[in-house]
Amino acid sequence: MSLMWTVKVLGLGVVALSLSVELLSRLLHRLRPGGPLNEALFFPSELACVEHIFTSLSPRSCLCPLPHGVETSFSRLLRRILSATSSLDLCVFAFSNMGLSRAVLALHSRGVTVRVLTDKDYTAIPGSQIGVLRKAGICVRCDASPVHMHHKFAVVDGRLLITGSLNWTLAAVQSNMENVLVTEEPDLVRPYVKEFLRLWERNDPGQMPPHE
Template structure:
């Protein structure tokens, strides 16, 4: 038979083991890779507070009560777009965007916030769409963000983002208000090393292909003019 002292120490030992097991389980749950699917259209919800929290810094961010009223008349609560935006704002080191269409002003604001916070942002886009009214590409470029575009006959039709080289956001969704709030679309958000590396390799290839030093359409135009003059 165990005496009182023995039972006490056994109980203490079991308590320590249990606490350790719980702590380990919590760490595993916190470190679980993200695997999530969002479906659109998304209902309109307030995202002003989310963007304001990300733009604030230091004591101001700590002093503001989380979840407090922001005065916005829009409904509050979760939505696919709010979740999408929250994942985008997780970027701390790098954000690589490969997008056919980018005209949503809220997503543009989020990208600019990340840029001002020191996140390295690179954007690859389609040359035809970026010239349309409402495109945010010009604003991003004027703000100092690196932008490269295609010079091909086909479209640069990818729609993906890579966050900190470890999280992938991809799917059918163009970054437009129409797609977000009106279209049937899907977005996959995943932390998978192999998948992320595949998309990162594709991004780097396109980034180099679209290097302005490799652009040839000005040369082609000049050759065409010379050819017409020769015919005349």
Template sequence: MYWKIAAVLGLSAAAVTLVEYFLYLQRLKLKEVEKLRALERVIFFDDTLQNCREHLTTENSCGDSCSFKKLSYLIARIDDCLSTLDLCMFLMTCHNLSSALARAVERGVKVRMLYDHDMAGNTHNYGCQIRWLRRHGVEVRTRPYAHHMHHKFVVLDGRLAITGSANWTLQAFCGNWENVVVTADPRLVHQFADTFQELWDMFTEALPESA
């Protein structure tokens, strides 16, 4: 009889331990979600930032509204990336962001990029960073098509997405009226991730390192 009671008590203790462990995991998950949601932002750029173009070169900020200060937030998200980074971009000429992608590759992050075919082949696109990125280990795909690959979004570690109106260009960040949205909403992030993978499977033409 006593052994039966002991067995029941042992099972009860094990059940309590499992419940406590489950609750512990839930708390960890909630903390991780809260940490990610705290990264969410809407960032605006406008024509008053034209004088900040030189700050992207010197990497010195003139204040909270400075283009480089705003851009630094996006760079920090790339620098925080641990495993995968998937990027769709119509046009890219901003070396600050290109350098952040190259650093990610050096850390062992798998960086994949989809790029518009016309923009990739346009030698008159001053400052186009695509072949520089190829030389630094970014896998780039494109596809000849009658229409443009006009997306501007990036998915980091499958947990964070950055999107908006802006191409990653100096003009976008230092002259245009643009917006950039950083979201950790899993419903949105998963849709961006799924769309990237669908396009990745469609865009089978690998961009060479040099023309």
């Protein structure tokens, strides 16, 4: 066989292999009972204690005055965030919610790689948790473009997308009408992973390219 043929056959083999890996991973996803995770959350969330989500305490042993043992949109959101085992990429305009900050700090102290991209104008506002996250050693980048970095999405372990209208503030969780979509659909997760990386690299303080 000529060298050119060998190269062609090898090339076809590589294409076939990568296609079958892609097909297999799609198939495995479909075979999961119930398919990929999809969940819609609406806010404002009912007010309920979330202490048991952070600690191994039984909800009954908490003495705070809030209702206990109640699953709410907020508790579901916290559980999804805390399900991270390797990475959390967060792209959020406003971040002042203490419960969400506690979740991000907990992930960081568990060794999960956390990257936070936020809007430069919001970071210095009173109550912003960005300084707290930075002090804890979490890598934060501020978008320096002249327009708002108005996204509100997070990607957990590169596989689970959390996105919607919800800023990570107390008002958004407890007062506003907001929506959040949680999904593991690879066709939706993939572009968000890509967009996060694009914005993350664009705001690398080491090599800030000029913004048009």
